[in-house]
Amino acid sequence: MEHLILLPGAIGSSAQLGPLGDLLLTNHKIHFFDFSGHGGKPFPQAGLSMPGFAAELLNFMEEKGINQANLFGYSMGGYVSLYLARHSPHRVNKVITLGTKFHWNESIAEKESGMLDPVTISEKLPGFAEELSKRHAPQDWKELLRETARMLRELGRDNPLKPVDYICIQQPVLLLLGDRDKMVSLEETSEVLLNLPNGRLNVLPETPHPIEKVDLLRLVKEIDAFLL
Numbered sequence: 419m420e421h422l423i424l425l426p427g428a429i430g431s432s433a434q435l436g437p438l439g440d441l442l443l444t445n446h447k448i449h450f451f452d453f454s455g456h457g458g459k460p461f462p463q464a465g466l467s468m469p470g471f472a473a474e475l476l477n478f479m480e481e482k483g484i485n486q487a488n489l490f491g492y493s494m495g496g497y498v499s500l501y502l503a504r505h506s507p508h509r510v511n512k513v514i515t516l517g518t519k520f521h522w523n524e525s526i527a528e529k530e531s532g533m534l535d536p537v538t539i540s541e542k543l544p545g546f547a548e549e550l551s552k553r554h555a556p557q558d559w560k561e562l563l564r565e566t567a568r569m570l571r572e573l574g575r576d577n578p579l580k581p582v583d584y585i586c587i588q589q590p591v592l593l594l595l596g597d598r599d600k601m602v603s604l605e606e607t608s609e610v611l612l613n614l615p616n617g618r619l620n621v622l623p624e625t626p627h628p629i630e631k632v633d634l635l636r637l638v639k640e641i642d643a644f645l646l
Contacts (some may be wrong), residue, residue, distance in 0.1 A: 422446040422447065422488070423490070425496070426493075432452045434629055456554060466565045467569060467572065468501050469501070469578060471494075482512045517596060517630070519612045520607065521609075534566055535567075536560035536563050560574035585613050589618060590618060594619075596626055596632065597623055
């Protein structure tokens with residue numbers, strides 16, 4: 419069986435992908451990964467960034483003795499997966515992304531980062547605030563939101579993955595997108611598809627953005643059909 423690393427989204431953790439990993443164990447060597455500042459891991463001195471996350475993933479593979487792996491990335495995890503495929507192609511076999519946002523500019527980044535205000539979340543979504551607190555303990559979830567917002571604004575000023583980068587990704591890539599995803603558009607996903615030499619796009623029916631609301635059995639079928 420081949421190695422399959424599951425990557426969570428921004429302000430998410432590997433625990434959210436546990437149920438998916440359990441369903442994939444039959445056909446894959448499953449590995450869970452948390453980005454720095456997430457899931458209890460300390461924040462890096464250099465701050466959060468996509469290149470930094472990719473470097474962390476490479477270090478994780480070195481520690482686990484994984485020479486090459488398939489990558490499944492949910493939301494931000496998909497972006498990091500493609501960044502690694504672009505810059506360390508010999509370490510990545512195939513990539514699957516789900517609900518990954520590719521189109522970034524200053525206006526989009528400002529809108530997305532504006533939804534990460536800790537004070538607003540504490541006041542209007544106390545249940546979600548408590549969930550974030552538990553998910554990232556002992557790290558400060560409020561600091562994670564502030565750091566993520568900063569990272570998104572940097573992403574808006576200079577998107578590390580440009581059209582020419584996708585053209586250079588030779589590995590097979592499956593782009594998955596829910597038809598009810600309000601964060602990621604079909605248009606931006608299709609634009610990336612056109613630049614991928616070996617890309618495919620599947621739209622999941624009746625599927626919103628949150629990973630908790632995705633039909634996992636359907637997702638497993640998509641993953642297995644592409645990787646096996």
